Amino acid sequence: MCLISFISLFFLSLSLFILGINFIMNDYSIFIEWEVVSYNSMNIVMTLLFDWMSLIFMSFVLMISSLVIFYSKEYMSADYKINRFIMLVLMFVTSMMLLIISPNLISILLGWDGLGLVSYCLVIYFQNVKSFNAGMLTALSNRIGDVALLLAIAWMLNYGSWNYVFYLEFMKNNYEMMIICSLVVLAAMTKSAQIPFSSWLPAAMAAPTPVSALVHSSTLVTAGVYLLIRFNILLVDNMMGNILLLLGNLTMFMSGLGANYEFDLKKIIALSTLSQLGLMMSILAMGNYKLAFFHLLTHALFKALLFMCAGAIIHNMNNNQDIRLMGGLSLMMPLTSSCFNVANLALCGMPFLSGFYSKDLILEMVSFSNINNFSFFLYFFSTGLTVCYSFRLVYYSMSGDCNFSSLNLLNDESWIMLKSMIMLLLLSIFGGSMLNWLIFSSPMIIILPLYLKLIILIVCILGGLSGYLISKVNLFFINKSFNNYNFSYFLGSMWFMPYISTYGIINNLLMMGMMVVKSFDQGWSEYFGGQKLYYNLVKNSQLNQNLQNNNLKIYLLSFIFWMMIIYMLMIYF
Secondary structure (H helix, E strand, O other): OHHHHHHHHHHHHHHHHHHHHHHHHHOOOEEEEEEEEEEOOEEEEEEEEEOHHHHHHHHHHHHHHHHHHHHHHHHOOOOOOHHHHHHHHHHHHHHHHHHHOOOEHHHHHHHHHHHHHHHHHHHOOOOOHHHHHHHHHHHHHHHHHHHHHHHHHHHHHHHOOOEHHHOHHHHHHOHHHHHHHHHHHHHHHHHOOOOOOOOHHHHHHHOOHHHHHHHOOOOHHHHHHHHHHHOHHHHOOOHHHHHHHHHHHHHHHHHHHHHOOOOEHHHHHHHHHHHHHHHHHHHHHOOOHHHHHHHHHHHHHHHHHHHHHHHHHHHHOOOOOEHHHOOOHHHHOHHHHHHHHHHHHHHHOOOOOHHHHHHHHHHHHHHHOOOOHHHHHHHHHHHHHHHHHHHHHHHHHHOOOOOOOOOOOOOOOOHHHHHHHHHHHHHHHHHHHHHHHHHOOOOOOOOOOHHHHHHHHHHHHHHHHHHHHHHHOOOOOOOHHHHOHHHHHHHHOHHHHHHHHHHHHHHHHHHHHHHHHHHHHHHHHHHHHHHHHHHHHHHHHHHHHHHHOOOHHHHHHHHHHHHHHHHHHHHHO
16 A cells, blocks of 8 residues: 555656646646535535645645655554554645645635644554643644634635635735734644644654654645745734744744754754744745745755654664764764755755755845844844754764664665655755746845855854754853753743643643533533423423322322312402
């Protein structure tokens, strides 16, 4: 089943990519309306939108998912129910496809909820308490966004149709209808794990690594960004855009700091995903939706590669994820290490790798834009932090001696996994320039002073140097924060967000729900509702049963009772 799924998805991806290029060149899109049910005057119509953006994004999702399925053939080989796993992944991809091609909020909700449900099934795939907790946190966090989307659907009834693409221009000038924009932004923030909904994303690392590679590159977490790219007109020059810019920047900053205090290999890569999502959201809030989409695609390539390499390393390290127990992997696993380092450099924005084209362009547009100093500082400092944790990760895992068990065999003989990784390696090297030529057909010249042009390079070099020094040299001024346990604990635990969301909000909500059920559903409403009715019915039916038994005493008593009532009435009147 793995091989059939891989081949079919791979060729479907290629055909969609060629079609997407054709749509870009000819600048047209196809809008399909399929009448599902027509009964009297009621029509249920399914609408699909095929334009260059949806086709290229679908081709990337299918390409990455095909390689992930091929990779799973070896990674999940010990699983007896691997076909069930592949079916879940295919359902996941299908939900994403439905979300991508929908210009209609109802069909978007179908794909949106499909992603939420299947992601829960995948997060709890390894059935243990930690996975169940992580799955519940993921599901409940995403329910907030689902409710926001349902409210937006209800509000869209004011327009007479749920096809939002027809009303975006009208919504922009209609202040009452900015409510829809606010609800859609809330939904996107929960799905793309922006502050204060960030805690579910590292928790979702409980899923198998191939799922992480798919989720964190092109499916679940990018759904929110993609939805806002479609609603981009509503974010320009208004309050919601400014709020999203601030929260995106803070998410980028928080996750960059947190990754420098983390020792779990998958959690570090998950926090880097969160950092890049913050970057996409903030540049989208500034109105550059094409740049956000460009970074979405390039990020998908190298992030999937990064997770695949991490999976191969974890597989060889006997399911160990602690980077402190790694070391010297470049000698023992040269091919995997090469792919890992290329993906890391692409993440840092190394010139002429895929990440460079989008990140450099985004930061130059930030320098070019009219934003405040705080946002400017967060953009560049977070970029430096990205390079910092990447170099720290490389130092811990690649250099020095291996700190793991001496009887553990490390090798590069997982050929099926390597084939998938090498395919993504080529895309991570050449994908950025290819997309740059396709999406931005006419060249944009950004003219900046020399110091603003060089500041990106300087920030990256300083970040990399800091990451190396923090790991290698016990410098007083750099390691000062490690001496203060409370401060480093605060930064390393994502500003206490997991504790607030799990113990604070979700736990209290569940406790409150239990109190409501006990007091109302099983308390007052039972006493005055169902149980009271049942009691009265039983009592009356028992009386009726006694009357039906032809009991002489009852007839005599009732005869005397009625005679007394008649006598009293006669006296009264």
